[in-house]
Amino acid sequence: MSQDDGTGGGLRAELERRGVSRREFMGFCSAMAALIGLPKGASAMIAAALETKAKPTLVWLEFQDCAGNTESFLRASKPSAAEVVLDLLSVDYHETIMAAAGFHAEAALEATVRDKKGQYVAVVEGSIPTGADGAYCTIGGKSALQIARDVCSNAAAVVAVGTCATFGGLPAAAPNPTGALGVADAVPNIKTLINLSACPVNAENLTATLVFFLTYGRWPATDRYNRPLFAYGKSIHDNCERRAHFDAGQYVEQWGDDGHRQGFCLYKVGCKGPVTFQNCPNIRWNEGTNWPIGCGHPCIGCAEPDFWDRMTPFYSHLTGVPGFGDAADIDKIGLWATAGVGAAFAAHGLVHLGKRAYHRKTEGDPQGTDFTPKPEPSGDDDTAAEPEKGAEQ
Amino acid sequence: MSHIVVDPVTRIEGHLRIEAEVDNGQVSNAWSSSTMFRGIEIILQGRDPRDAWAFTQRICGVCTTIHAIASIRAVENAIGAKPPPNARILRNLIIAAQCVQDHVIHFYHLHALDWVDVVSALEADPAATAGLAQQVSDWHNSSADYFTQVKERLGAFVQRGQLGPFANAYWGHPAYRLPPEANLMAVAHYLEALDWQRKFIKIHAILGGKNPHLQSFLVGGMATPVDPNSQAALNIHTIAALKELIAEGLDFVRRVYIPDLLAVASFYKDWAGFGAGVGNYLVYGEYPENEGPSPPLYIPSGVIRGRDLSKIEAFDPEKVTEYVKHSWYEYEGGDGQALHPSKGETKPKYTGPKPPFDRLDTSGKYSWLKSPRYDNLPMEVGPLARMLVAFASGHQRVKELVTSALAQLGVGPEVLFSTLGRVAARGIETQVLAEKMGEWVDELANNMGRGELRIHDSSRWDPKSWPKSATGAGFHEAPRGALGHWVHIEDGKIARYQCVVPSTWNAGPRDAGENPGPYESALLGTPIANPEQPLEILRTVHSFDPCMACGVHVVDVGGREVTCVKVL
Numbered sequence: 001m002s003q004d005d006g007t008g009g010g011l012r013a014e015l016e017r018r019g020v021s022r023r024e025f026m027g028f029c030s031a032m033a034a035l036i037g038l039p040k041g042a043s044a045m046i047a048a049a050l051e052t053k054a055k056p057t058l059v060w061l062e063f064q065d066c067a068g069n070t071e072s073f074l075r076a077s078k079p080s081a082a083e084v085v086l087d088l089l090s091v092d093y094h095e096t097i098m099a100a101a102g103f104h105a106e107a108a109l110e111a112t113v114r115d116k117k118g119q120y121v122a123v124v125e126g127s128i129p130t131g132a133d134g135a136y137c138t139i140g141g142k143s144a145l146q147i148a149r150d151v152c153s154n155a156a157a158v159v160a161v162g163t164c165a166t167f168g169g170l171p172a173a174a175p176n177p178t179g180a181l182g183v184a185d186a187v188p189n190i191k192t193l194i195n196l197s198a199c200p201v202n203a204e205n206l207t208a209t210l211v212f213f214l215t216y217g218r219w220p221a222t223d224r225y226n227r228p229l230f231a232y233g234k235s236i237h238d239n240c241e242r243r244a245h246f247d248a249g250q251y252v253e254q255w256g257d258d259g260h261r262q263g264f265c266l267y268k269v270g271c272k273g274p275v276t277f278q279n280c281p282n283i284r285w286n287e288g289t290n291w292p293i294g295c296g297h298p299c300i301g302c303a304e305p306d307f308w309d310r311m312t313p314f315y316s317h318l319t320g321v322p323g324f325g326d327a328a329d330i331d332k333i334g335l336w337a338t339a340g341v342g343a344a345f346a347a348h349g350l351v352h353l354g355k356r357a358y359h360r361k362t363e364g365d366p367q368g369t370d371f372t373p374k375p376e377p378s379g380d381d382d383t384a385a386e387p388e389k390g391a392e393q
Numbered sequence: 394m395s396h397i398v399v400d401p402v403t404r405i406e407g408h409l410r411i412e413a414e415v416d417n418g419q420v421s422n423a424w425s426s427s428t429m430f431r432g433i434e435i436i437l438q439g440r441d442p443r444d445a446w447a448f449t450q451r452i453c454g455v456c457t458t459i460h461a462i463a464s465i466r467a468v469e470n471a472i473g474a475k476p477p478p479n480a481r482i483l484r485n486l487i488i489a490a491q492c493v494q495d496h497v498i499h500f501y502h503l504h505a506l507d508w509v510d511v512v513s514a515l516e517a518d519p520a521a522t523a524g525l526a527q528q529v530s531d532w533h534n535s536s537a538d539y540f541t542q543v544k545e546r547l548g549a550f551v552q553r554g555q556l557g558p559f560a561n562a563y564w565g566h567p568a569y570r571l572p573p574e575a576n577l578m579a580v581a582h583y584l585e586a587l588d589w590q591r592k593f594i595k596i597h598a599i600l601g602g603k604n605p606h607l608q609s610f611l612v613g614g615m616a617t618p619v620d621p622n623s624q625a626a627l628n629i630h631t632i633a634a635l636k637e638l639i640a641e642g643l644d645f646v647r648r649v650y651i652p653d654l655l656a657v658a659s660f661y662k663d664w665a666g667f668g669a670g671v672g673n674y675l676v677y678g679e680y681p682e683n684e685g686p687s688p689p690l691y692i693p694s695g696v697i698r699g700r701d702l703s704k705i706e707a708f709d710p711e712k713v714t715e716y717v718k719h720s721w722y723e724y725e726g727g728d729g730q731a732l733h734p735s736k737g738e739t740k741p742k743y744t745g746p747k748p749p750f751d752r753l754d755t756s757g758k759y760s761w762l763k764s765p766r767y768d769n770l771p772m773e774v775g776p777l778a779r780m781l782v783a784f785a786s787g788h789q790r791v792k793e794l795v796t797s798a799l800a801q802l803g804v805g806p807e808v809l810f811s812t813l814g815r816v817a818a819r820g821i822e823t824q825v826l827a828e829k830m831g832e833w834v835d836e837l838a839n840n841m842g843r844g845e846l847r848i849h850d851s852s853r854w855d856p857k858s859w860p861k862s863a864t865g866a867g868f869h870e871a872p873r874g875a876l877g878h879w880v881h882i883e884d885g886k887i888a889r890y891q892c893v894v895p896s897t898w899n900a901g902p903r904d905a906g907e908n909p910g911p912y913e914s915a916l917l918g919t920p921i922a923n924p925e926q927p928l929e930i931l932r933t934v935h936s937f938d939p940c941m942a943c944g945v946h947v948v949d950v951g952g953r954e955v956t957c958v959k960v961l
Contacts, residue, residue, distance in 0.1 A: 067406045068454020068605040082587045090555035095403045099506045099562035102399040135743045137429040143748040170451045177432030255849035261618040263625025285603035289595045292602035295609045297616035313441040
């Protein structure tokens with residue numbers, strides 16, 4: 001392992017100046033290695049990479065957003081938002097945190113696009129409206145669409161955070177009043193796109209993705225929605241702490257009943273865990289404190305495309321889940337539908353759904369009801385066994 | 394005269410544009426425009442009312458609980474569901490935690506840089522900074538060594554030449570008035586508050602599964618089971634964890650936030666003379682203390698007109714209306730009228746310039762916000778409104794803290810009607826709520842101990858138990874002020890949904906009578922030292938804590954006549 005403490009320019013040296021011990025730093029690197037599924041010894045590689053590299057530039061764009069992903073980022077702990085902003089990256093534009101305003105703020109963004117063309121990372125939060133000639137979202141008098149095209153097509157990579165930026169999210173829910181799109185659809189020529197869906201993105205998945213890039217200079221392997229396998233490779237159901245109750249046929253029947261108090265399975269009250277792919281059960285939220293199912297509420301499927309239309313009504317249970325007590329055949333999950341989804345599609349129409357990115361990528365699935373992710377790697381191999389896809393996008 | 398455009402207004406939630414005219418070094422006219430629209434009420438049409446909270450919650454991820462709370466209250470009001478005591482307590486805790494955490498983030502991360510010159514902190518003497526810190530508080534992080542470390546970290550960051558989010562700001566602006574030591578202390582606490590908020594909000598993770606976008610809300614109660622004899626429910630472990638998080642949170646508020654607030658305010662007392670605004674204040678009230686139809690509220694409701702603290706009027710929800718004359722919407726009966734939210738008929742109608750544009754035509758429509766009015770008057774909502782109503786209503790703890798803060802600054806209550814008053818009221822409210830939260834945890838623990846484990850009214854869960862047609866309203870005090878949701882349900886589905894939101898009250902454009910909204914009023918007379926660097930505009934606008942995503946979503950296509958609006 002190369003140690004570069006003497007150069008004075010690396011992160012390690014800076015951390016030392018602020019009293020972060022070598023042990024603490026290596027602890028952070030180990031946690032990162034574990035989260036992104038790297039083999040033993042990788043933490044040393046991460047440490048070496050973080051210590052020596054100059055800070056890459058990142059700009060964070062907000063469009064039709066609720067700032068929930070920004071808030072989530074503020075909850076990050078490994079590393080913290082302060083460490084990312086001050087030490088790991090140069091965050092040259094982020095409306096919610098930056099000191100500059102108005103013209104001076106926009107000048108910072110323009111300078112990045114001009115002077116660091118092809119070298120910066122763009123994070124996008126919120127969907128991009130295409131209706132009303134772009135008037136549904138303007139910043140500095142420019143439309144979100146224009147800004148997204150200028151900034152994203154000149155970036156080395158784009159990281160879409162949250163389900164609005166990845167798949168259109170809530171603004172794109174039927175009947176999509178503003179013609180909202182996710183980044184993939186709004187800006188077709190992005191070189192490398194990483195999608196971190198969920199509402200909001202789990203901060204630890206965002207920081208792990210950034211650290212993966214800082215460590216290796218490339219992006220993690222992804223599923224067909226461009227989501228990193230280390231975070232979206234398995235269903236909630238497969239890793240759920242309540243799975244034993246599903247297998248045993250023990251269900252919550254009514255809010256606050258004995259089964260609810262004892263942590264039984266939430267399937268009958270609407271849990272979408274079987275058709276939702278994210279690592280919530282493993283890393284949980286807010287530094288591992290809890291997660292929605294842990295506090296007694298069903299999963300609402302927030303990491304999946306069109307979950308506002310396809311997973312609602314939220315409290316209607318999935319139909320056709322095989323085997324109360326049998327392990328589900330994961331490849332057939334895509335055939336399941338939520339009770340009531342048919343009615344919702346009938347009411348809202350399928351037309352607008354045809355525009356979505358996942359449809360383009362899902363040949364042979366004209367109805368748009370296929371939830372199936374890319375088949376998982378066989379056996380217990382972790383994500384490292386998957387071919388790298390991110391860099392090819 | 395010069396025309397200033399600040400777009401984007403940064404360090405807020407959402408997209409806000411301010412245009413202002415400056416004459417003789419003062420703002421002589423101002424227009425507030427919100428530049429983003431999503432149409433969430435349209436999206437709600439025809440959906441299950443029990444799902445609505447999750448949709449409306451996503452209006453905002455900063456005040457991530459407020460539209461969920463208002464939504465479940467509106468639907469409960471419509472269908473007659475009655476949440477049991479534990480649900481009320483859990484909601485009070487979630488609401489108060491939101492308010493406390495949000496206010497601290499606002500002070501340090503969104504507002505502080507308007508008052509604190511980060512670059513000046515590099516000239517601070519760490520020993521003198523320690524002296525200042527120890528003079529204002531007994532907080533443990535106050536040694537010269539500690540401030541040396543912070544200064545070196547900041548210095549190393551600046552030396553590296555990549556200023557990131559601190560680039561291009563108004564550093565060195567003559568309106569910055571803190572000595573370098575106060576600036577360094579504030580920078581240290583900016584960083585500490587980043588860690589603090591992350592920890593304090595674990596209260597939400599315990600009670601709501603995650604933050605942002607908690608996921609334990611239910612129409613009729615809460616999804617978080619309560620059982621002292623279970624590992625999968627709120628139990629004695631979680632009670633202990635909540636008490637510890639609240640105690641640590643309160644400690645920071647008392648020993649860091651409030652002392653910082655008073656220290657900074659003491660250098661900017663002239664800002665008690667700017668930013669007064671409309672002088673009318675509206676509060677719906679919050680924190681029900683029992684289950685009755687009109688429960689006592691810990692933070693009282695009321696209306697103040699024309700800064701008259703001697704008379705607190707009762708809030709009447711029938712007097713809430715909205716104009717669209719200067720908003721990018723149209724009314725069927727003409728844009729001159731004002732409509733009650735239950736009778737809204739709004740359709741988006743963008744008439745502004747095609748982007749990219751330099752100027753808005755402010756004589757016509759110029760914002761995605763409507764203009765809410767109460768009894769035809771513009772109203773300020775938020776912490777200042779709440780603290781004024783509570784103060785004038787004789788709320789004991791609020792009176793004590795307001796009186797003590799005024800005494801420490803050596804000023805009278807008249808300074809409250811100002812930019813500075815808004816900043817101070819937010820801090821006082823934070824302490825009042827952080828102190829109160831422990832009592833609600835005790836109440837929850839007592840219920841648990843005597844076997845009161847109910848969390849949900851299941852009698853109204855099944856839509857078959859609802860009337861064919863039902864109408865309801867839900868009221869809430871969000872961190873930024875009074876929030877109301879109105880819902881109409883037909884055959885178990887949402888027929889109409891309308892929200893009237895704090896930032897719509899405060900940031901809305903002129904009404905049909907050309908009366909400006911609170912931001913627009915508050916900016917009049919603001920001194921501008923340098924029109925190229927309108928720092929002073931940011932001070933007053935930020936003092937309201939803008940949350941624009943909340944403000945814009947006002948679309949209702951239901952169009953049904955509704956005559957009966959019930960009040961929670």
